[in-house]
Structures are given as structure tokens and as C-alpha cells.
Amino acid sequence: NCFTAICAGGWSPLVSNKYQWLQIDLGERAEITAVATQGGYGSSDWVTSYLLMFSDSGRNWKQYRQEESTWAFSGNTNADSVVYYRLQHSIKARFLRFVPLDWNPNGRIGMRIEVYGCMYRSEVVGFDGKSCLIYTFNQKLMSTLKDVISLKFKTMQSDGILLHREGQNGDHITLELLKGKLSLLINLGDDKTHSSNTQINITLGSLLDDQHWHSVLIEHFNNQVNFTVDKHTHHFHAKGEFNYLDLDYELSFGGIPVPGKSGALSRRNFHGCFENIYYNGVSIIDLARRHRSQISFVGNISFLCLEPHVIPITFLSSRSYLALPGTSGQEEVSISFQFRTWNKEGLLLSSKLHRSSGGFLLYLSDGKVKINLHKPGKAMSGISAGAGLNNGQWHSVLFSAKRNRIILIVDNDMTSSAYSSISLQIYSADTFYFGGCPNSENNSECKSSFGGFQGCMQLISIGNKAVDMNSVQQNIFGNFSDLQIDLCGIIDRCLPNYCEHGGECSQSWNSFYCNCTNTGYKGATCHYPIYEQSCEAYKHRGNTSGFYNIDSDGSGPLGPFLVYCNMTDATWTIIQHNNTNLTRVKSANRENPHTVFFKYSASLDQLQAAINHAEHCEQELAYHCKKSRLLDKTDGLPLSWWIGRTNETQTYWGGSSPTVQKCACGIEGSCIDSQHYCNCNADRNEWTNDTGFLSHKEHLPVTEIVITDTDRPNSEAAYRLGPLLCHGDRGTASRQKGFLGCIRSLQLNGMALDLEERAKITPGVEPGCPGHCSSYGNLCHNGGKCREKYSGFSCDCSFSAYAGPFCKTEISAYFGTGSSVIYNFQEYYTFTKNSTSHASSFYADMTLSRETITFAFRTTRTPSLLLYVSSFYKEYLSVILTRNGSLQIRYKLDSHQDPDVFTINFRSMADGQLHHVKINREEEMLLVEVNQNERMKFILSSGTEFNAIKSLILGKILENSDVDEETMKANSQGFIGCLSSVQFNHIAPLKSALHHSSSAPIIVKGRFTESSCGTLTGADSTLSETTHSFADHSGPIDERQPLNNASRNDSAIIGGVIAVVIFIILCITAIAIHIYKKKSIYSKNETKGSENEDSAESALKSELSTQNTASENQKEYFF
Incomplete structure (x- = not known):
């Protein structure tokens, strides 16, 4: 049922003006998807632009609109070419009307048309x-x-x-x-x-x-x-x-x-x-x-749809008017009509009175209908009715005058109608002007007092007789100018509403306006904030301390809110909440906890924007206690906690950080009981406190505190939460560093800018996006991340098991008999059977479906436990050396099954040599790499998820663990030897133990000393600068070469050769003397060693000490 309707012969009206149109009847409703036009065949007649209208009945037309605005189609530039348009939104109608707007100035209107679509069926x-x-x-x-x-x-x-x-x-x-x-x-x-x-x-x-x-x-x-x-x-x-x-x-x-x-x-x-x-x-x-x-x-x-017989008309501009004849000399004037408009002002109707030089004006003023009668020599008199009539709705008006009495009724509401008696006898005139006045009319009051009406009218009656608008359209009855007949062209310019931030939209016939009063914004669409984004910005303007509204996201969706700006020294933003007093708590337990909620002077979204905009935020949380604990050691459950903006339970307290799970005294080592990391956990019958500032921005502000341990005798607690404090402004121009990076796809007002051409002529800007890291990023090894700097780059080794400027310095340690390094992933909490959801909220983030483990080791002892990872759910991973020296990996990911055992026994690895191991698991797939050349693949059968991992142990397992017999044998003496560059996912336990022991959640037991394991790469300790400059350097970089250009003249070469020779001789002499001293010192210390260490351990330690001495003289230099 699809079709192409063709108007083949072409259409060219006798008169070319804006009141011509071509109408097509498709016979029944159709879905039109495209239109195409040509000019008149073999002529100079074509249309350059036109409107497209549609209707179901051939009446009450509607203009085709695209993107909420009336859309004029671009037509032809000659008579023969075809201009085709696929409609963005299909039209469902029976009738189409093409209305020419412009045409060839040297010809006339001429069109040939094709319409594409399918018949439309509906119920x-x-x-x-x-x-x-x-x-x-x-x-x-x-x-x-x-x-x-x-x-x-x-x-x-x-x-x-x-x-x-x-x-x-x-x-x-x-x-x-x-x-x-x-x-x-x-x-x-x-x-x-x-x-x-x-x-x-x-x-x-x-x-x-x-x-x-x-x-x-x-x-x-x-x-x-x-x-x-x-x-x-x-x-x-x-x-x-x-x-x-x-x-x-x-x-x-x-x-x-x-x-x-x-x-x-x-x-x-x-x-x-x-x-x-x-x-x-x-x-x-x-x-x-x-x-x-x-x-x-x-x-x-x-089961049919009756079409209305109403014909509306549209007054397009202030110059539009409709002139209709009246019955001159009648003693009664009666006119009724309906109108709709957005304009508050406009002339609706005017006429001269018969037998006098006066007249009357019916008009809109401030949304009310008013009528004024005027006569030369007499003051104008009038009445008004209605209110808010410029709301875009249809409103009816009835004006009646008989003898000396006038009546004005709006919307058939007799309660708001108006009556008046006048001394003037009124007779019907011969012409009534609707909407405006013709230019030739000598009616000064009509022309000067009011603007023309812009809007729609319908159902016009004069003397109780309906006006036939078809006759008007055919120029049979009346006269008009700049009208659209049989259509109401009103549109709602406030839909969609372009006023932002709650601005109130109002409109006229041609435009819309935004009222930004009390929104905190200004501009045509209430887009621009009138308040600064931070207290720092107010300080730059010279303001002093006081209360200010800030708008943290600028023109974003969040509104402004009130804060106090302290500008005495550093600029602090202070955001208050509803409870800053010290509050004492008694008789609270787990069944009846004391819960307090804090409500701030801003929403959580506004607070988040303010916190993100600041450089630093903090909030003091004071917890005073007497026989009131924060943690119950008997069952591992927290007894008090707080909740922040992320709605997550937090168990660390003031002065600490999320990963440490300690109080301030635990960090500083000043707790009243050294066995606990918080003062309150000592559970003493005296007042003490754990007080400090919370400064982890992602968790601030505190929104809730829960206390459950104050129901025992003499048990009491008190808390006080200070206001949220923030300082610094990451967006202030005076503090912000210049942009370093790349920009692409920059558009200005929808137009793409040619950045590459502009970069070629702009100092300090280069075309393309190379960056230092794109050229030199490969110098960062072992998982180190290359970071761009202004004049070079640096290697970020935070998530690497290595150190040094290029993340190449191995971090190694010697383990003696019974020594152990324990890295705790999270604290242990026990939960009852009916609180599994609570347990999952604590442990869900430590469930792993994949691990990447790398390490190197050197030992002569078997069996040995190299690495062990435990779980709260009796799952574990152990890597051991068996009695014959083969490497064995044991995964138990299901507490109800035996562990999966994978053995790599191509040769004994307890040979005193350094061996590198890499283990990579993704769900059930296990890949093992040994010494970078042996690769094996295994499949796990015990499960795919490592649930609720608890700790990683290097050396001996000191706690009671439910492990298999082979792992127990390997753990009998733990590990004696050297471990190097141990990494579990993003965690480096040796690095944490040796370099960050005070802040990392790590425990070290037994004899544990830093060692190099005899590696060939020395420490980079002599490097004091880790930002590498590449001025005047191009091409690939060799780490063994200096990065700055050297002078290449002959004298420099000769001097350099002599200096190198002398330097080599001195180094050889120094190394020989140093090795000799070390050997003599070690032989003395060996006789004083522990008698409990057997000969194999002593031999290994002797060998490692010798290699350490040699490696200490191997330095990595960077010039």
C-alpha cells in the first residue's frame, strides 16, 4: 500500500503572491515520509522556499514543524533539478498543502511535486x-x-x-x-x-x-x-x-x-x-x-471521527487585519468571537460609529479585555472584563451595544461580565476591523493607541450571524491582510522550557522570557550564577569573613547554599549541621542502638560538589568513652560506627584513614593500652577519648553515628561532631596550573575548529598529541605508571613491587627461621546466620574472581612455604616447595572440597638460585610462568571466586589455619631464604613492610631484614631527582646513555677517556678492599650467630650476604 503521488504536469497559478497554495488529496489517510519538488517544465517558474501543511479533512491545517519550530523547506534553484527531503517525523494525514514563500524573481510560482509514503490504517x-x-x-x-x-x-x-x-x-x-x-x-x-x-x-x-x-x-x-x-x-x-x-x-x-x-x-x-x-x-x-x-x-x-467545521484564522503580525462589513445604521451592535494569544496587549476590534465621528475600540490590556468609546470633544469611557486572558487558551468575547447601554461578557461568565450606560447613542457602522487597521484608514486612535493583535480567532459573528471564512478566503466577502486562514499558528515557546534552575517561563507571540527572580542565577535563560563557587573566590574579590551563598557547580543543576567563610588566615568554608553539641549516651545496646542523623544546610549533592571543588576537607569527630568500646574483640563486631555521604558503614575514627582501621592513638603509638589500636577499646572505667579529624573526602560529611555499647554498669559515651571544614579551590584561576595535555574535537557554537593549523603558529602548542610518556613511557618498568610533567616525566611506582626512578629497583628481604610478614586486607567481623546481608556489606569488595601474583625467591630449604593467602570462609591459596624442590600451587576455593593441586616439577628450585614466578588466575583458568620461559596452563575445579580474603602471609603461618597436610609440612619451619618483588594484584607486601610499616596494615614477626637477593640491578638510591628532562633530545632513549647532549669536540673526548680510565681503576681498587673487609667481618659474625640455625640456613645467609655486598656497589645512575 505504499505509493508515490506525482503532480506531473506542474502547477503555476495566474497570480504569484503569498496567498497561493497547491493542495493534494491522497484519498484517505496516509503516512508521508518524504517529498520532492521541481520547477515548471521548460520554464523559468520555480519555488525557492515553501511551507508544508497537512490536514485530515481539508480544514484546520497544521504546519509541519521540526525541532519545535516552524520549518520552511528550501526549494529549487532551477526548473529541472529535483530537491528531495526525507521527513524527520512522518506525517499522518489525508491532505497536503504546499504554500510557496519565495520564488524565482524573474519568473512565477511553478511546482512539480512527488510525495512518498504508505496508506495508514488505524482503529x-x-x-x-x-x-x-x-x-x-x-x-x-x-x-x-x-x-x-x-x-x-x-x-x-x-x-x-x-x-x-x-x-x-x-x-x-x-x-x-x-x-x-x-x-x-x-x-x-x-x-x-x-x-x-x-x-x-x-x-x-x-x-x-x-x-x-x-x-x-x-x-x-x-x-x-x-x-x-x-x-x-x-x-x-x-x-x-x-x-x-x-x-x-x-x-x-x-x-x-x-x-x-x-x-x-x-x-x-x-x-x-x-x-x-x-x-x-x-x-x-x-x-x-x-x-x-x-x-x-x-x-x-x-467508530468514526467527526471533523469540526470551525475555521480559525491567524494574525501573523501587528500589520495583520480582517475587515468585515456590517449593517450600517442599525440601532444594535452585537459581535462575538473567540481568540487565543500569548500577548498581553493588542487590538481585537475597532469600528467607527454611524452618524458620528466617534467610534469604539475593543482591545487587550494587561491580559484583560477592555472596550473604549470615543467621540470628539468627550473623554473616552470604557469597561473591562476577564483576567489572564493571554494564557494561550481559547476565550470567548461577546460585545453588545443597544441605544445607550453596552455589555461585555468574557468566557460566558456572567459573574465577570461588565455593563455600562452611556450618554452616546450607538448605531452599527458599515465596517468592522479585527486585529488591526489598514494602512489607508485615517483612524488615529486605532493606529496610535494599541499594537496589532497577534494570535488566532474563530467563530466570528456579526449581528448574530456567523461569518463564512471560506468566502473571506476566496475574496468574496470582506478584506484581509497578512492572515493565515483555516489554521491557528500558535505555538508554545515554553515547551520545552529553556529556563534553567527553576526560572519561570513566560512568552509572547514571537519570543519567550525567563523570570530568574529568587533563583540565584541571571541571564536570558537563568544560566549564569550570581554567586561565587567558593569562599576562596569571595576572598579574591576582597570580601571579609561572614555568611555567603556559594554555588559549587556554577551553572550546573545544583543551586546555591549558605555557608560561613572564615578568611582570617587560610580561607575556610564552614558548613554547619543541626547538632554540634556534646551529646552523652547511656543504655544503648545492639538491640536498641543510639542512632543520630545529621542534617546539613545543603543537600548531599551540593555538599559533594563543594567537597570536590575544594583541595582539602575535614571534620572533627570526638568520641569520649567510659567502659564503652568501639570494637568487641570477643566476636569481632564493631560496637560503634559512622556513616558518610556514600551511605557506607565506616569503622575508622578521627585521625586515621580508611585502610588502616585504627584510631589516632594507634597511628601514633600512644594508646593507653598497647594491645589495642583505640583508647576506648581498652574498656577502662575512666573517661578517655578517641578524637581527631576525618579527612578522607570521599566519605565526608558524616551523616549518621551509631553507638551500641553503653548499657553495662558505669558505661557511658559522649560524641560531638564538628562542622564540615574545607579550604582551597581547585578551580580558582590564581591557584590553577596551566593545562598540560591534549585537546581535540573542539567546537564553538557547533562549528569545528582546526586546532592543528592553529597549533602550528601558536608558541608552546604543538600539533598532534605526543606527550613525554608516548615517547619515554617504556622507561617505566614493572607496572610503573608514566606521569606527565611540565619538562619531562616521572614514574609512579605506587602500584608496583619495585622502587627507584624507573621502578626497576627490586625490594627484597631475607627471612630467618620462623619469621613472618602478614598483610591484613580487612578486619575480621563475625556475623550470625541471620545477618548475612550485613556480612556481605563488609566483605563483598574483597571477593576475587582473578588474581595476578608475581615474586622471586632464593632458598636451599625444602619443604618451604613461599606464599599463603587466607580467607574468612576457610578458602586459601598456598604456594610451596615440596620435599623434592618442585613448585606446587594449591587452590582451595570451596571449603567443602579438597584443594586443587598443580605441580611444576621440571627440576628442583631449591638450588640457591634466584627464580621468578608469575601466577595469573581468571575464574577457573590458571596460568603459571616460571623464570620467564616455562609456561603452563591449568583448570580449577574447586570454584571460581576467592571469597572474603583475609590476609597474605610470607614466611611462616603463625595462627591456626585449616589447611591441607602438605601445606602444614611446608609451614613447619616456614621459609628460610630471600623473597623479592612480591606483588598480589596491586598490593606489594614487602614494599609495605620495609617502607610503609607505620601506615600499612601489616605485621612483621621474627628475623626479617632487607636484602637484594643477589640481583643484578642495584638500588637507585643515589638518584635524588625523579623528574626526567628531555630538553634538546630526540629519538629513542637508551638508559645506559646520558639524556642531555654532550659536547663532541676532540678535547672533550680525550678528557672523557682519561677520566673514565682513572675512575675504573679507582672503582676496582675500592671494590676489592670492600669485599675483603666484608668477608672478614662476616667470618667473625658467623661464629656469633644463632645456634638454632642449621648449617643449610647459615650457608644460604653467607651466600646472600656476599652477593649483597657486591650488589651494593652496583648503582643505576641518571644524568
Whole structure:
């Protein structure tokens, strides 16, 4: 049923003006997807631009609009070429009208047209405003988790019920047309309350009473609702206790059939047509056509859509007018019409009075209709009626004058009508001017006092006789200028609303305006903030300490809020909450905890923006205690905790950090009981405190504190939370460093800028995006990250097991008998069976489905335990050397199964040589690499997830662990030897133990000393500068070469050779002397060593000490 309608011969009217059009009747409704035009065949006649209009009945036309604005199509530039347009939004109509706007100035209007599309099939049903259609479900009561309702409608009135469904518990869903806008009222209520707090009322659309089709889609799933009218969608969350609607078995369209239901709603039924009504995929109109039992009717319903016979007209500009003849000399003047506009001012009607030189003016002033009568020599007198009539709705006006009495009635409301008696006898004139005055009319009052009317009119009657607008359009009756007949061209410029930050949108016929009062913003669309983004910015303006509004996200969606700016020294932003007093707590336990919530002077989103904008934030949390603990060591459960902005439970306290799980005294080593990391955990019958500042920005501010251990005798606690304090401004220009990096795809007002050409002529900017790291990033080894600097780069070794400027210095340690290094991933909390969800919240982030483990070792002892990772759920990983020296990996990822055992036994690895091992697991796939050349693949059968990992142990396992027999044998003496560059995912335990022992969650037991394991690369300790400059250097870099250009003259070469020779001789002498001294010292110390160490351990230590001495003289230099 698709077609191409061709107007082959071409069309060229006798007169070329803006009132010509070409109309096409497709015979029935069709979906038009594209149009194409040509000029007149073999002529100089073509159209250069035109409008496209459509209609179902050949009346009440509507302009095709794109992107919410009227769109004029660009036409032809000659008579023969074809200009084709595929419509962004298809048109569903029977009639098309092409209205030329411009044409060839050396010719006339000429068009040949092609229209592309398919016939459009639909089911329609008509309502007369006194009827409704009821769809009955099979069961009496339905609890619906999901509803999808779609339909199209065309209305004759601005108000009416489209659909309604209600339940016995107050649940209901109602779609109602109110003043040309669609209101969706949905309520997930209960049987106890019917307050407005459980309702959501969303309004979409505007000017929907234009007697054209509009589409509606309602999608409800649980509490989520999508409401779409035409192309505008609103997503929202419906309020209520339940995720479903408890609804009756009926769904009504067109009205509410049972009196008394939802009495607060409008009682006006729908007058118009529905098309293609679907409820959860069921065609309601199809069921009604086939008279199915689920469908019943109230009143008269027809399966066709009657078109209105009203012909509106549009006054496009202040120069527009319509002149209609009257009956001159009659003693009565009676004129009625309807209008709609956005303008507050405008002339509606004017006329001269018969037998006098006076006249009357009917006009809009400040949204009211007023009428003034004037006569030379007498003051003007008048009356007014109505208010707010510039709201875009249709309003009716009746003006009647008989003898010396005038009547003005607006919207048929007698209560707001106006009457007046005058001394002037009024007789009907011969001409009435609607909307404005012709230029030739010598009516000074009409021309000077008021601007012309811009808007729409319809149903004009003079002397109780309706005006035939078809005759006007055909120039048979009356006269007009700059009008559009048979269409109302009003559009809502506030839909969508371009006013930001709650600005109120108002409009006139040609433009819209934003009222930004009390929004905190300014500009045409309330976009620009009137407040600064931080206290730092206020200080730069010269302001002193005081209360200020700040807008942390500038023009973003968050509004401003009030803070106190302390500018005495450093600039501090102080954000208060509702409880800064010291509060004492008694009689709180786990069953009845003391919980306090803190409400700030800003929302959490505003606080987050302020914190992100600041360089540093902190909040003092003071916890005073007497026999009130923070942690119960007996069962491992926290007894007090706090919750921050991320809504996560935090168990670290002031002066500490999230990864340490200690109090300030535990960090400083000053707790009153050295066995505990917090003063309060000592559980003493005296007042003490754990007080300090929380400074981890991602967790601030504190929103809740929970205390549970104050119900024992003499047990008491007290807390005080200070205000949120922030300082520094990461966005202030005076503190911000210049941009270092690359920019691409820069657009200005939608136009792409050629950055590469501009970079070629701009100092300090280069085309492309090389960066230092793109050229030299390969110098950062072993997982080190290259970081750009202004004049070079540096290697960030934070997540590497190595150190040094290039992350190449191995971090190694010697382990003696029974020594152990324990890295704790998290504290242990035990949970009861019915608190598994609480447990998961603590441990969920430490469940692994993949691991990457690398390390190197050197030993002569077997069996040995190289590495062990434990779990709270009795799962583990152990890497051991068996008695024959082969490497063995044992995974137990299911506490109910035996471990998976994988053995690499190509040769003994307890040979005193340094061996490198890499283990990589992804779910059940295990890859093992030994000494960078032996690679093996294994498959795990015990599971894919390593749940709730607890700690990583190097050396001997000191705690009781449920491990297999082979692991126990290897653990009998732990590990004796040297471990190097140990890394588990992003954690480097040796690095933490040797370089960050005070802040890392690590425990060291036994004899543990730093050693080099005899590696060939020495320490980079002599390097004091880790930012590497590349001035005057190009090409690939060899680390063995200096990075700055050297002088290449002959004298420099000769001097350099002599210096190198002398330096080598001195180094050889120094090394020989040093080795000799070390050997003699070691031979003395060996006799004083521990008698418990056997000969194998002593031999290994002797060998390692010798190699350490040699490696200490191997330095990595960088010039």
C-alpha cells in the first residue's frame, strides 16, 4: 500500500503572491515520509522556499514543524533539478498543502511535486462528551507490576477525562486533559491514607486542544513510570508503599462511569476521538468493534471521527487585519468571537460609529479585555472584563451595544461580565476591523493607541450571524491582510522550557522570557550564577569573613547554599549541621542502638560538589568513652560506627584513614593500652577519648553515628561532631596550573575548529598529541605508571613491587627461621546466620574472581612455604616447595572440597638460585610462568571466586589455619631464604613492610631484614631527582646513555677517556678492599650467630650476604 503521488504536469497559478497554495488529496489517510519538488517544465517558474501543511479533512491545517519550530523547506534553484527531503517525523494525514514563500524573481510560482509514503490504517472511536468505553478484565482485582498504555487522541474541548482506573485501597491512575495540557495522576496508595503525599501529578504537552492528533504512552514498571506525550517524555518515581497497583477490574476511557469515584477530579467527559488504544498489547477498539464481552459502553459511541467545521484564522503580525462589513445604521451592535494569544496587549476590534465621528475600540490590556468609546470633544469611557486572558487558551468575547447601554461578557461568565450606560447613542457602522487597521484608514486612535493583535480567532459573528471564512478566503466577502486562514499558528515557546534552575517561563507571540527572580542565577535563560563557587573566590574579590551563598557547580543543576567563610588566615568554608553539641549516651545496646542523623544546610549533592571543588576537607569527630568500646574483640563486631555521604558503614575514627582501621592513638603509638589500636577499646572505667579529624573526602560529611555499647554498669559515651571544614579551590584561576595535555574535537557554537593549523603558529602548542610518556613511557618498568610533567616525566611506582626512578629497583628481604610478614586486607567481623546481608556489606569488595601474583625467591630449604593467602570462609591459596624442590600451587576455593593441586616439577628450585614466578588466575583458568620461559596452563575445579580474603602471609603461618597436610609440612619451619618483588594484584607486601610499616596494615614477626637477593640491578638510591628532562633530545632513549647532549669536540673526548680510565681503576681498587673487609667481618659474625640455625640456613645467609655486598656497589645512575 505504499505509493508515490506525482503532480506531473506542474502547477503555476495566474497570480504569484503569498496567498497561493497547491493542495493534494491522497484519498484517505496516509503516512508521508518524504517529498520532492521541481520547477515548471521548460520554464523559468520555480519555488525557492515553501511551507508544508497537512490536514485530515481539508480544514484546520497544521504546519509541519521540526525541532519545535516552524520549518520552511528550501526549494529549487532551477526548473529541472529535483530537491528531495526525507521527513524527520512522518506525517499522518489525508491532505497536503504546499504554500510557496519565495520564488524565482524573474519568473512565477511553478511546482512539480512527488510525495512518498504508505496508506495508514488505524482503529478510531468517537466520544460526544457524554459517553465512555469500559474495558473489563477477567479477574475482579489485579495487582499489576507492569502496565503499558498507548493511544492517540484528537479533542474538541480543552478539558476531559481520557482514561481512569481505580482500586479499593486508594490506588488509581487517571489521565485528564486540563486547559489543553495532559495531566497524569498516579497513586500507589494504601487503605489508611489518601494524602497528597502519596500522589504524583505530572503535566505534559500544551495546546493539545488544536483538533489534531496527539500520541500518549504510559509505561509503568514497579514504581518507575515513563509518561510520553508526542515527543516529550517525563521519567519519574511514583510514591507509595507498594511496587504494584491494586486496581479494580475495569478501565474506562472517555470518562468516569461510576458517580462518586475520585470526586476531586474534573467531571467533564472527553469530547473527541481516540485512535489505536492498546492496553498491554490488547487493542481495545478492535474488541469494541467486535462487540466482545470485555467491552461495555455508557452513552453514544461511534467508530468514526467527526471533523469540526470551525475555521480559525491567524494574525501573523501587528500589520495583520480582517475587515468585515456590517449593517450600517442599525440601532444594535452585537459581535462575538473567540481568540487565543500569548500577548498581553493588542487590538481585537475597532469600528467607527454611524452618524458620528466617534467610534469604539475593543482591545487587550494587561491580559484583560477592555472596550473604549470615543467621540470628539468627550473623554473616552470604557469597561473591562476577564483576567489572564493571554494564557494561550481559547476565550470567548461577546460585545453588545443597544441605544445607550453596552455589555461585555468574557468566557460566558456572567459573574465577570461588565455593563455600562452611556450618554452616546450607538448605531452599527458599515465596517468592522479585527486585529488591526489598514494602512489607508485615517483612524488615529486605532493606529496610535494599541499594537496589532497577534494570535488566532474563530467563530466570528456579526449581528448574530456567523461569518463564512471560506468566502473571506476566496475574496468574496470582506478584506484581509497578512492572515493565515483555516489554521491557528500558535505555538508554545515554553515547551520545552529553556529556563534553567527553576526560572519561570513566560512568552509572547514571537519570543519567550525567563523570570530568574529568587533563583540565584541571571541571564536570558537563568544560566549564569550570581554567586561565587567558593569562599576562596569571595576572598579574591576582597570580601571579609561572614555568611555567603556559594554555588559549587556554577551553572550546573545544583543551586546555591549558605555557608560561613572564615578568611582570617587560610580561607575556610564552614558548613554547619543541626547538632554540634556534646551529646552523652547511656543504655544503648545492639538491640536498641543510639542512632543520630545529621542534617546539613545543603543537600548531599551540593555538599559533594563543594567537597570536590575544594583541595582539602575535614571534620572533627570526638568520641569520649567510659567502659564503652568501639570494637568487641570477643566476636569481632564493631560496637560503634559512622556513616558518610556514600551511605557506607565506616569503622575508622578521627585521625586515621580508611585502610588502616585504627584510631589516632594507634597511628601514633600512644594508646593507653598497647594491645589495642583505640583508647576506648581498652574498656577502662575512666573517661578517655578517641578524637581527631576525618579527612578522607570521599566519605565526608558524616551523616549518621551509631553507638551500641553503653548499657553495662558505669558505661557511658559522649560524641560531638564538628562542622564540615574545607579550604582551597581547585578551580580558582590564581591557584590553577596551566593545562598540560591534549585537546581535540573542539567546537564553538557547533562549528569545528582546526586546532592543528592553529597549533602550528601558536608558541608552546604543538600539533598532534605526543606527550613525554608516548615517547619515554617504556622507561617505566614493572607496572610503573608514566606521569606527565611540565619538562619531562616521572614514574609512579605506587602500584608496583619495585622502587627507584624507573621502578626497576627490586625490594627484597631475607627471612630467618620462623619469621613472618602478614598483610591484613580487612578486619575480621563475625556475623550470625541471620545477618548475612550485613556480612556481605563488609566483605563483598574483597571477593576475587582473578588474581595476578608475581615474586622471586632464593632458598636451599625444602619443604618451604613461599606464599599463603587466607580467607574468612576457610578458602586459601598456598604456594610451596615440596620435599623434592618442585613448585606446587594449591587452590582451595570451596571449603567443602579438597584443594586443587598443580605441580611444576621440571627440576628442583631449591638450588640457591634466584627464580621468578608469575601466577595469573581468571575464574577457573590458571596460568603459571616460571623464570620467564616455562609456561603452563591449568583448570580449577574447586570454584571460581576467592571469597572474603583475609590476609597474605610470607614466611611462616603463625595462627591456626585449616589447611591441607602438605601445606602444614611446608609451614613447619616456614621459609628460610630471600623473597623479592612480591606483588598480589596491586598490593606489594614487602614494599609495605620495609617502607610503609607505620601506615600499612601489616605485621612483621621474627628475623626479617632487607636484602637484594643477589640481583643484578642495584638500588637507585643515589638518584635524588625523579623528574626526567628531555630538553634538546630526540629519538629513542637508551638508559645506559646520558639524556642531555654532550659536547663532541676532540678535547672533550680525550678528557672523557682519561677520566673514565682513572675512575675504573679507582672503582676496582675500592671494590676489592670492600669485599675483603666484608668477608672478614662476616667470618667473625658467623661464629656469633644463632645456634638454632642449621648449617643449610647459615650457608644460604653467607651466600646472600656476599652477593649483597657486591650488589651494593652496583648503582643505576641518571644524568
